[in-house]
Amino acid sequence: MKLRCMAICCLLILNLSRCDGSVSVGATAVGLAGAALYAGFDKLRCTFYECCSNNANWVKPNMTALNIALEAQLHGQHLVRHVVSRALKAHLQNDNPSKALVMSFHGWTGGGKNYVSKFIAENMYKLGTKSQYVHVFVSTVDFPHEGKVDIYKLNLQDWIRGNVSRCERSLFIFDEIDKMPLGMINGIKPFIDYHESINGVDFRKSIFIFLSNTGGPDITRAMLKMWRSGKNREDISMVDLEHLTQLGAFNEEGGLHKSEIIQHSLVDHYIPFLPLERRHIELCARDEIIRRGHKATKDLIKKVADEMMYFPPENKLFSTTGCKRISQKVGFLLADEEYNRLFD
Template sequence: MELKQVTVLLLVTLILPGCQGSVSLGATIFGITGAALYASFDKLRCTFYECCSPKSDWIKPNITALNNALDTHLHGQHLVRDVVSRALLGHLSNNDPAKALVMSFHGWTGGGKNYVAKFIAESIYKLGMRSQYVHIFVSTVHFPHEQQADIYKLHLQDWIRGNVSKCERSLFIFDEIDKMPLGMINGIKPFIDYHESIDKVDFRKSIFVFLSNTGGPDITREMLQLWRSGRKREEVSLKDLEHLVERGAFNEKGGLHKSELIQFSLVDHYVPFLPLERRHVELCAHDEIRRRGFTSSKELIKKVADELMYFPPENQLFSTTGCKKVAQKVSYIIANVQYDELFD
């Protein structure tokens, strides 16, 4: 209803003397038109500013885009693609999920855990990691003091409750959860359990992602043993490693140690990130060189890969830092090439 029509109706209602029920009629009209105006304003606001409305374009899950990103940029992690894509599809396509989705990423540093968390955000929210509905907690930054675990727990509960009340489709990413104060993560248990609502807030459409190095040594030992037995990397299944990851998360010192989340089976998916081989490091180097706008040659890729450390000593199979240092090495080597061209 246009503003002119609203004004006319209100005037007619309020100035007609002697009309029984004019006040109640005016209130009714005002209620109807006020709601219409609010809806119109809300729709207009969502055109220009990020909002949580399902009718807007700000939150539009796209699993195809996620798969394309993982296929293009994530190397050596076939298990991750299969588990993450299916888990998200199942959760996001369900308008009445039983609980919040909880995924726990485990593995050696540089395997791509943060990368995948970023791709998840970009596949759900138009603004990706910049979305106001994506919340990132880094344990060493946000929860640095072990003795303040109880205070952190209360603040974290308030933060989650407040943000999910604004948007049910909220994403919470906990980085370095293995460095979180012991027992603190138990504070989120009510929000990921099988409750329809808590204090009239429904948490079941939200997503929680944990990033941890726990389980990494067990995964690496198992992968080395499988490699020595002649098993191809791509033949390794989730069944081969999931129990190692869950056991490592529960027993190793860190944020999930003896956690109620594990005891009560509230973590839906334990996702193992395999240690990266030299061939995967070379693929990462190729991507970074191209991203920087340079031509990717075999010689340049080899120089980058040679800068990294590998283990075990007898066969130099796995990168000690995965692809984590590739960007820095590419910058250094390209700078050396440019320096030589300028000053030689």
């Protein structure tokens, strides 16, 4: 539609110029009018269709709403709440950042890595995860073959370059990066490095998020050690765990293993997701029961928490799957209660 509108303007000018062999003052006026018409059309289009214009409301980060969502719905992850909101705010408020923001989320499954990524998308874009400026890659789906690393790299580079040229505030989420073919992630290095532009495209306002299970064992061992020493969970700081997270990402097998982006210090924040305790599982169960429109009684919450598995065996401190299976457990128990009510 943009091209059609521009073509109409050009045809008007050309037709006027054929009258006397030169572009008249009238043709110039028509050209200006056409440009104004096009600008008005573009503004009108952005009212109904998603666009990246600064004057539109499609890309409008809301850090207050993000903080509220993280505080209310992300349980047991005080480090995540502290770092993510501040990192995003600092990056988004900078009109001339030195590089793209890169955050790497690490920890056991079910700790909330995908959850936080969804909250970020929902509070940056009006359409949330459905926005055309949010791009999610799942390694086992999008990059399944080890022997196609070079092809994947080229396709990924083209995809990132094309999308950032359309919207500099693009969000790229790489899920299961620990299952990505070795060396492939190095393909994005130019886009997250300290370059003002690459072939005329500025990548510095874009955001990259990596989701990985690497570092989980080291984080858990450190947590157990601190718990046994009597340290409160909420007193654990980034200083206690960030270096373990970075070492795990670099040394453990997976997409970040000995990668150039780690060697060149291009990841801005390594964020550990702590293993969840039973009390956090109960909070997740409560949220899910309420979300389904049921009353979250203590008995029902306890039943859900009892259905989960915990480790280590001697004290069963942490959930083996975090809150990942809560939805299924809640659904089953609610259906079971309904069945008993109808047929007992």
